[in-house]
Amino acid sequence: MLCARPDSSNVAFMTVVDDTYTGHVESQTAARRTLPGVSIIKMSVGPMDNNAYLLTCAKTGESLLIDAANDPALLVDLVAEQAPKLELIVTTHQHMDHWLALEAVAESTGAPTAAHPLDADALPVKPARLLAGGEVLEVGDLTFDVIHLRGHTPGSVALHCGPPASGPRCSCSPGTACSPAVRGGRQRRRSSIH
Numbered sequence: 620m621l622c623a624r625p626d627s628s629n630v631a632f633m634t635v636v637d638d639t640y641t642g643h644v645e646s647q648t649a650a651r652r653t654l655p656g657v658s659i660i661k662m663s664v665g666p667m668d669n670n671a672y673l674l675t676c677a678k679t680g681e682s683l684l685i686d687a688a689n690d691p692a693l694l695v696d697l698v699a700e701q702a703p704k705l706e707l708i709v710t711t712h713q714h715m716d717h718w719l720a721l722e723a724v725a726e727s728t729g730a731p732t733a734a735h736p737l738d739a740d741a742l743p744v745k746p747a748r749l750l751a752g753g754e755v756l757e758v759g760d761l762t763f764d765v766i767h768l769r770g771h772t773p774g775s776v777a778l779h780c781g782p783p784a785s786g787p788r789c790s791c792s793p794g795t796a797c798s799p800a801v802r803g804g805r806q807r808r809r810s811s812i813h
């Protein structure tokens with residue numbers, strides 16, 4: 620569980636990540652799932668309960684952040700304390716509730732950002748890397764297949780972590796929050812990480 624700041628002051632605090640992973644995290648808390656070769660930290664941020672994912676290669680310590688959605692101070696602290704070798708920040712799609720912390724986290728960590736070209740123009744940070752789908756991202760010994768998803772937005776992406784035969788497997792797709800206005804009133808969709 621992550622201890623959130625008691626107020627808006629700059630009181631220092633340490634992130635605490637719960638290792639009892641159930642798939643659900645309460646607001647402004649984090650939980651870790653450890654699989655062979657990879658650790659996955661899921662944190663709930665912002666008033667819309669968006670999920671941000673920090674995936675770290677167990678061998679090299681290099682990491683990937685998916686959706687710097689909100690609460691930049693929490694995410695910056697999480698990266699600094701849990702996986703400071705941040706290689707890339709991927710934004711799953713253009714909806715605002717998935718990138719409100721992107722500029723601050725990218726600036727603080729110095730990590731490059733990536734997104735699909737069809738959603739890139741709406742983001743506050745121009746992606747250093749465009750993901751059209753079909754690419755393979757390498758983070759340490761981890762590989763992520765980029766999958767272009769149409770429907771939620773024109774340029775949504777999901778990541779599948781491989782290798783498929785023997786290594787760690789997980790996936791992350793957009794739509795862990797998104798307001799009814801931007802979702803067209805559809806039911807809340809949950810991430811496919813469990």
Ligand SMILES: [Zn+2]
Pocket residue numbers: 712714771793794796797801
């Ligand atoms: Zn959305």
